[in-house]
Amino acid sequence: MTALTAPLPPLRVLLVDDEPLARLRLRSLLAECKDTPVEVVAEAGSASAARVWLREHACDLVLLDVQMPGDDGLQLARTLLDLPLRPWVVFVTAHAQHAVQAFEIEAQDYLTKPVRLERLQAALVRVAQRQRERGALGQVEPEVVLPQDEGEVIPIVERGRLVRVPLAEVLYFKAELKYLTVRTAAARHTLEGSLNDWEQRLAGRFLRIHRNALVAKAAVRELDRHAPSDEGESGALPPLDALGDSWAVRVALVNEWLAVSRRQVAAVREALRAST
Structure with missing residues (x-):
């Protein structure tokens, strides 16, 4: 069984809600979620109590109320962004009006009370998938170091949800119509915009390899004669004599090949030399 298909351990969950009955109901619902195993490792009745617990312990997921005495759940979630390995956050609240703010601080879901079992299960499945992706990133080509600017993210709206993609995780941008x-190593996202604009913004960290592609310099693993498919899938190189003047780079973590225009070959070679 591969690392990508091996079952994950149960999600370690911290419940944060000022109402004991609300925490009790969440415990009961979590016990009914059979698709994604979870373990409730602790409960907290306030944001301050949750912070105290998190200073000494770790968890994978925080199920978090919004309105509580003292600091609210949104304030707590913002402080979690500073943790080296921050837990995922799913808000569980009676107040629907804070959803936009929640997704702006990278919440994985926003559930309104009374919570339905189906919605909670869907949120847990999403978190488990993100946890699996995080684990895969830690196991595949660990020597790859992408640009580290954790404060810079790309906001992308997908299916009505706001997704904040850290720039440090982006392997390449590719123009499609x-x-x-x-x-990223974990997913493909669709974004409106101009590749030229991103090239100017990311000069020094990303390399224009073709009129339709901009690649993170640290993600360029290999330059070779190649005939990549339209999907950029990985695969064995065809015979060199069948390639003519076609060049491509292999992208780290996803092992995809992207075409390189002839005039950019020298720049790609220089980037590879600089990384050795």
């Missing part, structure tokens, strides 16, 4: 594909 009127949109850009933003590729």
Whole structure:
């Protein structure tokens, strides 16, 4: 069984809600979620109590109320962003009006009370998938160091949800008709915008390899004669004599090949030399 398909351990969950009955109901619902195993490792009745617990312990997921005495759940979630390995956050609240703010601080879901079992299960499945992706990133090509600017994120709206993609996780941008594909090791996102604009913004960290592609310099693993498919899938190189003057780079973590225009070959070679 591969690392990508091996079952994950139960999600370690911290419940944060000032109402004991609300925490009790969440415990009961979590016990009914059979698709994603969870373990409630602690409860807190306030944001301050949660912070105290998190200073000494770790968890994978925080199920978090918004309105509580003292600091509210949104304030607590913002402080979690500073943790080296921050837990995922799912808000559980009776107040629907804070959803936009919640997703702006990278909440994985926003559940309104009374919580339905189906919605809670869906949120847990999403968190478990993110946890699996996080684990995969830690196991595949660990020597790859992408640009580290954790404060810079790309906000992307997908299916009505706001997704904040850390720039440090982006492997490449690729122009597709009127949109850009933003590729990370875990997913593909679709973004409106101009590749030229991103090239100017990311000069020094990303390399323009083709009129339709901008690649993180640290993610360029190999330059070779190649005939990549339209999807950029990985695969064995065809015979060199069948390639003509076609060049491509292999992108780290996803092992995809992207075409390189002839005039950019020298720049790609220089980037590879600089990384050795």
